[in-house]
Amino acid sequence: NSPAEMGMSKRKIRNRKVIKQLCTYFLKYNQVILVDLNNCSNEQIQTARIAIQNSEKPGEFIVGKNTIINKALKWLTSEPEKGTKEFEDHSKWARKESLKSLVKEIQGNVGIIFSDEDYSSIKERIEKKQLRVAAKVGAESPTDVFIPPGPTNIDVGKVSVFQKLNVATKAVRNMLEIQKEVHVLKKGEKVTANAAELCRLMDIKPFVYKLTMTRVWLNGTILKEDMININTDSLLATFQAHVKTLTALSLGANLPNALSAPHFIANAFKNVLAIGAGANISFKELEQARSASSNAPAQAAPAKGGAAPAQAAAKAPEPEPVEENVSMGGLFD
Numbered sequence: 001n002s003p004a005e006m007g008m009s010k011r012k013i014r015n016r017k018v019i020k021q022l023c024t025y026f027l028k029y030n031q032v033i034l035v036d037l038n039n040c041s042n043e044q045i046q047t048a049r050i051a052i053q054n055s056e057k058p059g060e061f062i063v064g065k066n067t068i069i070n071k072a073l074k075w076l077t078s079e080p081e082k083g084t085k086e087f088e089d090h091s092k093w094a095r096k097e098s099l100k101s102l103v104k105e106i107q108g109n110v111g112i113i114f115s116d117e118d119y120s121s122i123k124e125r126i127e128k129k130q131l132r133v134a135a136k137v138g139a140e141s142p143t144d145v146f147i148p149p150g151p152t153n154i155d156v157g158k159v160s161v162f163q164k165l166n167v168a169t170k171a172v173r174n175m176l177e178i179q180k181e182v183h184v185l186k187k188g189e190k191v192t193a194n195a196a197e198l199c200r201l202m203d204i205k206p207f208v209y210k211l212t213m214t215r216v217w218l219n220g221t222i223l224k225e226d227m228i229n230i231n232t233d234s235l236l237a238t239f240q241a242h243v244k245t246l247t248a249l250s251l252g253a254n255l256p257n258a259l260s261a262p263h264f265i266a267n268a269f270k271n272v273l274a275i276g277a278g279a280n281i282s283f284k285e286l287e288q289a290r291s292a293s294s295n296a297p298a299q300a301a302p303a304k305g306g307a308a309p310a311q312a313a314a315k316a317p318e319p320e321p322v323e324e325n326v327s328m329g330g331l332f333d
Contacts, residue, residue: 016089018064022072023093025060025114033113033122034105034215037063039207041131045111048126048211052115055125059115069106073099098220105215105222119216123228127212132205135185135196145185145199145206151177154201161201164194 026032037045049061077100080090115122135141147167156171168179184195185206199206216223243259250260269285276286 015065015068018062018068019072019075019089021060022062022064022069022112023075025062025112026072026076026099027094027096029059029114029116030219031114031116031119032102032217033115033119033213034217035061035111035113035126036212036214037109037111039131039133039209040211041209044129044131044209044211047129048113051125052113052122055115055117055122057115057117059113059117059122061111061113063111066106066110069110069112070103073103073106077103099217101220101222102215102217105217110214111211119213119223119228123213127210129210131209133207133209134205135191135199135207137191137193137196139191139207141185141187141189141191141206142208143185143206144183144187145204147178147182147184147198147202147204149178149180151175152202158201161194161197165198167198 035048045061045063052059052061075086075090075093076096079095080087084090113122113126135145151172152175154176156174156176159169159171159176162169162176162178165182165184167182169176170179171177184198184204185191212225213228214225216228247259247263249255250257251263256264273286273289275281276283277290
């Protein structure tokens, strides 16, 4: 132990070590991710920690008490006070004012991921490890649960559990058979003792727990859960769809802008080529278009059986006249 730790309890020494780690990582990384740990197992946390440490941009996953996390943030966002017990430790660390926006977000049972890797990639990896558990009495059901009609492996002695939930059953060879579909749990509603018992008898584990990202801190900006759940692919697809819509509207209204201009230019150039071909005028771009149109069949992939025989090549259809199909030869692809 260092001289400063002489006489400290093991708990205080451990807390001091965690604060030092947190301060180091808060200063090192430009992205901090808060993860909800409620109902998550140690195995899930350890699996996520290994995945983060072994990624292309290795990071760290720290689980500690909120008081410890807040103390580290205090040391990095405020000036040390002379005469206090923490003055010496506090004064060792540089200030990082942008972390102030993170202070109010440290609530509940959270873990902290320090990583500069894209958070959407981290989210995908840490949420893979899911834990299915039985329905808990009094807890809100995370999903709707239906039990289909049909035979069960439950003996007739348990019929009272079904009767309490108004589930119609009949006895078949001393086993209960459900007569019609049962909506045993409704999403958002509290689980009753009878519903939990029925799920247990049917071996239904409706509760799925996983590490869930709740906040992402990016250089002082806080991203909330609804923004975190928008991945890059869906965002890009939405953007592209809107671009296509705006382009179509601009073309329909004959309105030149950054979206429609390339199409106006391409269409105008096609018209020039068509006029040139119709008037039998020769210029460089038209000859390129004619050459590309003539060579198009030759660029087709060969048959699976190998090289095509000469007769097959001879029967290949001739290219359409340039006047009818003016190809751009890839100039505007």
